[in-house]
Amino acid sequence: MTVATLWKRFTRRRIWIRSLVQLFFFVLIALIAVNHTLAESGQGISWLSNASLHALCPFGGVVTLYQYATTGSFVQKIHESSFILMILGLLLAVLFGPVLCGWVCPLGTIQEWVGKVGRKLFKRRYNHFVPARLDAVLRYARYGVLAWVVYMTAASSTLIFAEYDPYFTLFNFWSSEVAIGGAVILGLTLLSSLFVERPWCKYACPYGAVLGLSNLFRVFRIRRNVGTCKLDKACDIACPMNIPVSQRTIVRDVQCISCLECTAEAHCPVAGTVEFVAGGKKS
Amino acid sequence: MIRLGSKWLTVLIVVILFGGVGLSSALGWWATENRKVPSRYTEGEAAGEYNPADLRGSYTLGEVSDLFGVPLPILAEAFELPATTDAASYQLKSLESLYPDASVEIGVESVRLFVAWYKGLPYEAQADTYLPASAVRILQSRPLSSAQQEYLASHSLGTPASTQVAETQQSTPLAQATSEGTHTPSDRTITGKTTFQQVLDWGVSQAQIEQVLGKEMPAPTTVIKDYATQQGQEFSTLKTALQALIDQVQP
Structure with a gap:
């Protein structure tokens, strides 16, 4: 099989450039997370950011909004960068809808990758296992998660969600910062991705819940x-x-x-x- | 009508994300770690001055000295750092471990209070904030109100055990120093030795505690300060939240 044939197959009938963008951001975030760990022992790569994952998470900006409005300070571990990324994410959402979810988010990307295996295994049954009525109810769950995270963060002034966040766990599984709750949720998310496409995004992601609202009024x-x-x-x-x-x-x-x-x-x-x-x- | 294809959408996503980050960097807004610049007073005579209330555990004594103009040797003396310790790089959150056996907490809150009163800045001291005896001595040589003098007289602690070991090779328990004329915290006040069981005994429900913790409460016999250390949280933050619950309950 020639390179041209492979490329044709890859680019046929799908948004191939989205796959490249997803791969790029997945690798970028992974490298930064590794560099963060290396930098703590003085071995970081100087030309690459060694920011913590919290500093690069736009949802951090959302959860710190209450504290910022009431005290002018950020929740611990959240910095200006999270706030700026939140604003950029909202700008993208107002223009194009939740493209951060579909094109950038590495957790969404890895769910899609696992989902490709599921699609191979179950063919057309894939992504249709959950009964429609149950699925319709579960889709509201992410708003419950959002309300819980925002309330608990405001009440405790700490980044409560970090202990359950599969995205944080995905890029910190080698560090002692990972909590058992996050590891369990990440494992369940990846396992479920074999049957359901993007289960975390559909049923639990609090940031997706925020960005999803942009579909009601987005420009494109x-x-x-x-x-x-x-x-x-x-x-x-x-x-x-x-x-x-x-x-x-x-x-x-x-x-x-x-x-x-x-x-x-x-x-x-x-x-x-x-x-x-x-x-x-x-x- | 404007049609947008995937390639142009890619360009726009990349331009907006990286352009936004680049622009915010150029404007000095982008920061992925603590800037170490506290907020300023917005009103009163101190308006425009840095507010010590915004000091965090990640600040070093050297940074506090630079920001507030309190000489570093004064800070080191006030908090009785061992002579072998590099005061300039000593983080405020480490103070809690310098006084492990103290019946009250010496930590970030103590530094906030010391800096504010040393510089004559407005600061409302909390009832459970204590200072080492040397910090009290230094402050008593500054112009203070009678209310502040009174407060200091009842919120002084002895010399930390680790310093005594380092400097005199003797180990005098802090509890002894505390009992010899300095203040002992009243009941219903969270200290470095308070357990979750004590908080329960003071009328706070397990559900309320778990709401503050954001997770299940550990074994009731767990010392709150140890729990905070294990979880990577600032003890002072957790203590403030739990103390507020205790204060709401009638004894």
């Missing part, structure tokens, strides 16, 4: 052209978040992660039918 949105749609449901099958795109004109579902897999650039077979657009006719 997923739009389906009813006139040219063949109703073949290719978009529904492609959607990692199980959104029934074929039943929408504009996708405003709070679970959309703007991965663009439903668009004509990827799985929709009819050009100009499912697009990522701004302006134009409102539904």
Whole structure:
């Protein structure tokens, strides 16, 4: 098999550049996390950031909002960088929806990687194991997690979520900072990813809960052209978040992660039918 | 209508994220660790001055000296650092371990109080904040109000055992120094030796404690200070939250 054939297969019918962006951010965050550990023993790489993972987590900015508003200070371990990343994440979300989830977040990326194994194992049953009624209820759980994290952080002035955060565990599993709760949740998340695509994002991620709200008002949105749609449901099958795109004109579902897999650039077979657009006719 | 493809979306994501980080760096806003610059008073005669209340455990005595203009030897003497210790790089959070056997806590809160009163800055002392005897001696030579003098007289602690060992090769228990004329904390006050069981005995429920901890309470016999150390938390922060619960309960 030639390189050209491999590349064609890789780039065919999917947003291949998203995979590259995801890989880039996964490697970048992993390298910074390792460098953080090395720097503590004086062996860090000088040209690479050795910031702590907390400093590079935009959700840290969200959980420290209350303390910042009331005392002007940040929760322990949270710094200006988290705040700035939170603002940049919100700006991206207002413009394009939760692209941080679909394109950048390494935890989302690793769930997708494990999900590829699940898709191979279960074919079309993959991502359809959870009964629809139960799934609909569980989708609200991440708002409960969000409320709990924000309240507990405000009440204790400490980064409570770090002890349960699978993202923190993923890039600190070698350090003594990892709590058993985080390790268990990461293990369950990766195991569940064999059956459900992005289970953490769907049911538990508090930051995804915040960013998901942007789907209600974002500038660029997923739009389906009813006139040219063949109703073949290719978009529904492609959607990692199980959104029934074929039943929408504009996708405003709070679970959309703007991965663009439903668009004509990827799985929709009819050009100009499912697009990522701004302006134009409102539904 | 504007259509956006994946390649342009990639460009925009990268430009906004890295451009935003670059711009904030250029403006001096980007920081991935503590800047070590405390907030300032916003009102009163001290408006514009650094506020010692914002000192954190990660500050070193050298940084405190630079920021507040308190001479480093004074700080080292006040907190009775062993002569072999590098005072400039000594972090405030380490003070708690310098007084391991103290019946009251000497820590970040003590430094905040000392610096504020040494510099004549407004600072409301908490009832459970104590100072080493030498810090009290130094402050008593400064212009203080009668209320402050009174406070110091009842919130003084003896010399830390580790310093005594280092300097005199004798080990005199702190408890003895405390009982010889200095103040002993009243009941219902969390100290370095208080256990979770005592907090329960003072009328705080396990659920309330767990709410503060954000997790299950450890064995009731666990010393709170030890728990904070194990969890990597500042004892003073945990103590303040639990003490507030105790204060809400009628004895």
